[in-house]
Amino acid sequence: MNSPASDTTFHVGELLNNTFRIEAVLGRGGTSEVFRARNEISGRLVALKVLKAEFAGNENFLVLMKREEEMRDIRHDAVVGYSENHRTAEGHIYLVMDFVDGPSLEAKMKKGGMSAEDLLIVARRVAQGLHAAHERRIVHRDLSPDNIILKGGDPARAVIIDFGIAKDSNPGASTIVGTEFAGKFAYAAPEQMGGHVDARSDIYALGMTLLATFQGHHPKVGGNLLEVLEAKKLPPDVSAVPEPLQSLIARMVEPDPLARFQSTEEILREIAAIESGKPGGQGALDILQGARPTEREAPSRASQPASPQPSHRKETSAAASSAPQKKSSSAMPIIIALVVLLAVGGGAAAWFMGLFGPKLPVADPYTFAAERVELGGPVLTGHVPSQEMLDTLKIRTSAEGGTVDLSLARGDIADGWQEAVERAMSQAAALDVFTIRVEGNDITLEGATSDAAVRDRLDDFLAAPALPAGMVLDGQIDFLAPPLSASTLEPILAQHADCGPLALADAPAGGYGPDDTIAVTGTLASANSRLSLYDALSGVAEGRDVTVETELLNPALCLVEHELPKVPPGGIGIDFGFGESGKPNPSGRFLTGENPVIDIVLPADMLTGYLYVSIIDVTGSVFHLLPNVNRSGNSVADLRGLQDGPVSIRVAFPVSDAAPDRIAFLVDDSLLGKSKILVLHSDEPLFDTLRPTAESVEGYVEALTSGGTHGTGDIQTLDSRVLEMVAP
Incomplete structure (x- = not known):
């Protein structure tokens, strides 16, 4: 069994689509990985071929996987059996095949x-x-x-x-x-x-x-x-x-x-x-x-x-009399002609100029073009002066999956034309995309790369190409930032998180491209924190746009955000209204002198447990709306009574209804800013005794996380909403 690689797409023990349990890594290639897995429904062993994340969004590779899936139509014991492609919730594409156990x-x-x-x-x-x-x-x-x-x-x-x-x-x-x-x-x-x-x-x-x-x-x-x-x-x-x-x-x-x-x-x-x-x-x-x-x-x-010396071997075997012999015999006049040309000196050049042997057509203008776009091999068109160059370019281009449409021709070009063009092609091979245009003796090379070292090397080449006499080269190389993975950015978020966790919004599975925007959501303690985070992300963004869409909270709220358990919301509604008029306030913004009213709405399926409703304000104080020393009942069953369906429970009242067990308050200048309503739902009571109506946020956090509590592990859900108090 192969030991699992830490950087593979899937990991040993992982369950895919509630069906395939990964058991081992079988192999890794340039674009895909192969895993042994077991179908937990049938118990059958299978092999899973998965596209690496950086290729999962590439249509060419998706077509390739689909074409390979279509091999399932071939049913033969000597051909591996294919099933179908699947996609995980994270977007990984994998192909299910028969697992063939044995040596290759x-x-x-x-x-x-x-x-x-x-x-x-x-x-x-x-x-x-x-x-x-x-x-x-x-x-x-x-x-x-x-x-x-x-x-x-x-x-x-x-x-x-x-x-x-x-x-x-x-x-x-x-x-x-x-x-x-x-x-x-x-x-x-x-x-x-x-x-x-x-x-x-x-x-x-x-x-x-x-x-x-x-x-x-x-x-x-x-x-x-x-x-x-x-x-x-x-x-x-x-x-x-x-x-x-x-x-x-x-x-x-x-x-x-x-x-x-x-x-x-x-x-x-x-x-x-x-x-x-x-x-x-x-x-x-x-x-x-x-x-x-x-x-x-x-x-x-x-x-x-x-024989290892094909130009001197004797045709004494059956090879001399079988079909390939026609090639050998037809090549003999060329070999003899080359010998004669070499003997008279300068003959090889004369051969290609058409003075001896076949005369090449004249091309005017004499052009050559080579282009490689992002998702394909190079495409070559135009003219070249020798069969040797044509053969070399065909082999090289074919190996890269490109196409060649070149013709042999002579023209008004420098003696070093072939050497100069091949040198430009060799340099361009390292680029992600490139275009080479040659007209006569003038070469233009343009391209782009995601490798800064390649960009620098090509810039140096363009500045001092050292080409043969008569050849001219110019051009430009652009730098394309390579995909930026979310894993590179997450440590920066963790370092700057001073008010609860920060998260990347809609991070691309294959990494951020050059035109993608890095967006961060969450909460921060101050504008300085936001600016510091923005600067840190911009330092690694390599030209990408950065937006920090975080909410700023006061230090008291941040302390609570940091210490509260990471539990899901429970679907409890938090509604605001105006005490004076009785009208709702969907915005949650209140002016100085206004009287906020707060209602908690229990969802229909919440029938048991206990509720804890508190306000953490800008002064660092915690006001316990439910329960408190004057209103102790916080059992969901008692609060609901005999009512079915959603049930609304008022926890902050109009001033006109104020009473010892009914908290009411007005907005004044000391409360301006963002306060937060917290609603905790627990299976068991969280505290041994009732908390006071008001206390410091530090005391509340200490009581919640250590002394006098049955443990934050009893908290099942956490719902919250910001209440903002502003001056007129």
């Missing part, structure tokens, strides 16, 4: 690999699962050892997981993660590097997965994109794999899609022939594929290891 091929590979016999069983099982997906025109696109699980460790129960970047190959269907490359370089088919995928791409990836698992290590395809592109042109060395698995893998990993198995059905027929003892080998494979006679007569290429 990746784990087997790291422990030294698997036998050819077991891998032949895995090949059959995975091919069956892929066949079920391909029949629904779904291409996995990311098959590799880490997403094939051996359920219970049994090769015959292999299960394909993680269709997160699967592509719908129906005409017109779009790819969620971009129209170009998606997958892992080591296992991706050569055509996949340019964004072209079909069922044969999954067949290639399966072959590479089987080969890597047998060898006990990932394929070595180079240290950079150009080396990867070159490596993908050659068939991998399968000479160490014993037959019949060797021939099977060899046909899966042909660089040319036409030379591979054309469907999983062909793979399954060949495996069936192998298992039944019928002649397999190259001939049987060719019969299934319908290969040309010349190819059937050639020896198996699987027995010939690929």
Whole structure:
């Protein structure tokens, strides 16, 4: 069992949607996390894939999760079962999947690999699962050892997981993660590097997965994109794999899609022939594929290891006579021509200028543009002067999920044009969004980043780009403040809370964006406290608006706010009226000389317990309206009498009705400011003896929290309302 990470979206023991109890963290990726959970209704173990909070509001990733949910239509034991997406009350999106218990091929590979016999069983099982997906025109696109699980460790129960970047190959269907490359370089088919995928791409990836698992290590395809592109042109060395698995893998990993198995059905027929003892080998494979006679007569290429020096290797194997040979032979005149050009000196430049070989069209104006918006890969349009640059940009852009619409052309550009543009592209890659516009020899780079260090580095580059002669660069980099999490702000609120708790109003789940407003609610003791809090928040807001929408209370009220238990309101109404006229006063504001009347309204479902009603005024005094030495009855049952439904109880009376057991008062200059009515509802009496009609707030708080009390734990609800007294 994995130990839970402290910063994961869900935590071990947490119950989601009253159904799924989290038991373990299974894995974490760039955009999602996977948990093992148990359905507490059925007891079934499941895997939950949850989007990280910062992506939960991103429509692209929500579409991705929805597309993966649709994989539930594929019902096959070799394909992980999908259920549906759920959303928690906090806004977290998670996908419910079958939990597959067992080691992955990746784990087997790291422990030294698997036998050819077991891998032949895995090949059959995975091919069956892929066949079920391909029949629904779904291409996995990311098959590799880490997403094939051996359920219970049994090769015959292999299960394909993680269709997160699967592509719908129906005409017109779009790819969620971009129209170009998606997958892992080591296992991706050569055509996949340019964004072209079909069922044969999954067949290639399966072959590479089987080969890597047998060898006990990932394929070595180079240290950079150009080396990867070159490596993908050659068939991998399968000479160490014993037959019949060797021939099977060899046909899966042909660089040319036409030379591979054309469907999983062909793979399954060949495996069936192998298992039944019928002649397999190259001939049987060719019969299934319908290969040309010349190819059937050639020896198996699987027995010939690929040379690490492709430009000098001798074509002595079947590779020299099979379909890829056409590429080798057609490339020969180019190799010879390059040798001649290099011999005469300056020939390479002449080649690209069109003096020798194909003559490139002239572009006037000579333009190039590259743009990356916030939710996508880069889009490249315009002209480039060499095939080398075009290939490099295609690979790089495809890997980032972007698109390329570039054409080869010559024009009036400086010798260092390609170097300058590639340098600008390299610098821009670190930006969140960017636009590069090139016209002739003038480059404009504009963009934005949420990383201050990147902004500073790009500013330095724009100030002194050190470009080749003849090239000019200008532009501007904007700084976008990164999302600001509520967890960053909460310690500041706690530090400045001097009159009860402060809270962030409507804090975004994914953090505050550059245009969001940080709003704080609650109570503070003074205007200076409010200003201090505002300054502290503005110091970390990085340009965001800050509003402190707090109520200012006097020190006595703040003391009570701080010491009272954090219990919910009980729905008790507090109504104000004018003693002179008997009219209601919804505002709760009274002028000097006026006579406030206060009524407490019990909700219909409050039938038992005890009420405590007090006023804390600006002088720091507490007046107990109910109970007090002159009015001791505070039992809810006694106050309600025989009345059903809501019941109104007067606790502050008109002056004309004043009596020893009826408190009445007028507003005078000594009471100006905000007082607060507190209504506590408890299960049991809070005090051993009646409190005096008036006492200090310190004495009241001490009695409430320690001496002479049965404990604040008896308080069930707390309702309050401010009564404001002002001068005319």
